[in-house]
Each structure stands twice: as C-alpha cells, then as structure tokens.
Amino acid sequence: MNRHTARETALQMLFQMDIGGNSYEVAQNTLEEAALSKKFALFTKQLVQGVTEKLTNLDILINKHSHNWQVDRLSGVDRAILRLAAYELIYTEETPANAVINEAIELAKFFSADEAPAFVNGVLDSILAERDKNKQETKEVVQEETKEVQENNKE
Numbered sequence: 001m002n003r004h005t006a007r008e009t010a011l012q013m014l015f016q017m018d019i020g021g022n023s024y025e026v027a028q029n030t031l032e033e034a035a036l037s038k039k040f041a042l043f044t045k046q047l048v049q050g051v052t053e054k055l056t057n058l059d060i061l062i063n064k065h066s067h068n069w070q071v072d073r074l075s076g077v078d079r080a081i082l083r084l085a086a087y088e089l090i091y092t093e094e095t096p097a098n099a100v101i102n103e104a105i106e107l108a109k110f111f112s113a114d115e116a117p118a119f120v121n122g123v124l125d126s127i128l129a130e131r132d133k134n135k136q137e138t139k140e141v142v143q144e145e146t147k148e149v150q151e152n153n154k155e
Contacts, residue, residue, distance in 0.1 A: 003095070006040040007084065007103055010047040011111065014080040017052070024052065051087045058083045061090065065126040066119075077112045078120065085124050089131060097128050 013027040031044055051058065059071045062082050071079055085104035088095055101124045108116040 003040065003043060004103060004106070005034065006036060006044045007047070007107065009034040009036065010044045010051075010084055011077075011080050011107055013044070013048050014051055014084060015076055017048075018080060019076040024048065047084060047087065050091055051083050054087060054091060055083070058086050058090075061086055061127060062123060065130070066123045075112065075116075078108065078116055081107050081112070081116075081120055082123055085120070086127055089124065089128055097131075101125065101128065 009031055012030050013024075016022045016027045016030065017024065027048070031041060034041075034044075036044060062071050062079075063069075066074070066082070071082075074082070081104050084107075085100050088100045089097055101121065104120050104124055105117045108120040112120075
C-alpha cells in the first residue's frame, strides 16, 4: 500500500459522493474494502474530507483554469481527479507539486478518456502557476513591509 493507492481510494470515494450522491459514511465502505494501513487510510480520509470542505472554492478555481469548461460539464472522474489534485496543491504542502500533478495524470490515464491526462495536466499546471505567483507576490509584500518597519525603527 502506498499514497497512490490512497489517492485512488479517495478518487473512488469522491466519485461515489458526487455521481452516486452517496454520503461520506456510505463512501467509507470503499475505504474499508481497500484495506489500507492506518497511515494511508488517514491520508485518504484527510483528502476526502478536505475536498468536501473546500468543494465550492475548488470548483471556482477549476472553473477559472479549465478554459471553456465548467466543472459541472466535466466527466465525474475528471471532476474528482481535478478536485483531489487541486486540494493537494492549494491546501496542503505535504506532497511536492510535481508529484501531485503526476499522480493526477496517472489517475486520469487509468480511469478516464484518452484526452483526459493532457487536460488534467493543463488545468493543474495553470492552478500551480497562479499559486506560485500568489506566493511570490505575498513574499514581496512581506519583504517590503519588513523593510518599512526596519526603516521606521531606525528613526
């Protein structure tokens, strides 16, 4: 068992909750059937709960970066893959961004249509670029404010 299997399980749970209208409690049957170690079961739960809690924000973000496609028009699998990966990119720092995107591409290759991996890659690359730009802008603002405070303290 590994993080890839945990993500597959999270994807399946999210898909069931979205397309099947299943509750989190019902989707947990998939988690139990996966027989993950405690460590990877916890990781899976964190992903599913995180996506569920941030669903509206994730959908807005995906809509913004999936040019000419709305989340509700995507296939259920692609929607779940993008939500899962976008959650990891934006709300966690545990996994390097390139690993998150590569995992999403692998999930798309296995579970979705032939054109899905390229689409998933494009959307996630765009989300990552915005995230990194925002981090850089925030860093620059903090540096500027720090400089101003230091100058004021010298006076």
